[in-house]
Amino acid sequence: QKEVEQNSGPLSVPEGAIASLNCTYSDRVSQSFFWYRQYSGKSPELIMSIYSNGDKEDGRFTAQLNKASQYVSLLIRDSQPSDSATYLCAVNMFGDYKLSFGAGTTVTVRA
């Protein structure tokens, strides 16, 4: 079983809609959760970090964490064509400094 799994894409949404990205992880002692955005040909950019159960909002992005169910999600509200990218979920286990990455979900926002 993969450590970090993301919903398979690609995900296509119309401009202005909500894009919903899901990520599940296998290790119950995971403590830190991250979403990275990667534009084609560029390196990953950290857009959200979440550590506690519940929601965390930053602009049009909302991260949701549910440790009991071992999932973390990212909502992109009012999607814009500039949000078209691959989104990578990363998880860090308690006591470890390494990140485990999911395979990524490619999002395309249609104008």
Next chain:
Amino acid sequence: SAVISQKPSRDICQRGTSLTIQCQVDSQVTMMFWYRQQPGQSLTLIATANQGSEATYESGFVIDKFPISRPNLTFSTLTVSNMSPEDSSIYLCSVQAPQTSGSYNEQFFGPGTRLTVL
């Protein structure tokens, strides 16, 4: 966040040769990492670059193939040795942000080195 630069940004190399990639950070950082991202794939950690000691390699990666140096807290190099076409990939260095009460284990990535081996 720290400003991270990598050199070269891209290169095309011949089979059997070696390439050294440099990673420079504008501030001292404790943890530096090297990743590989093969075409269409996610990131795979190659090793953790330890200052003053040998790098810690992940399963499937060995020092003879990917020697790493970390002479100080702002600089590291990764060498891809005896290259084959299978080594064609993007190589990324990352640094761990200082731990604070609000952030733990955040990593920031350099711009990457796109390597093509013919």
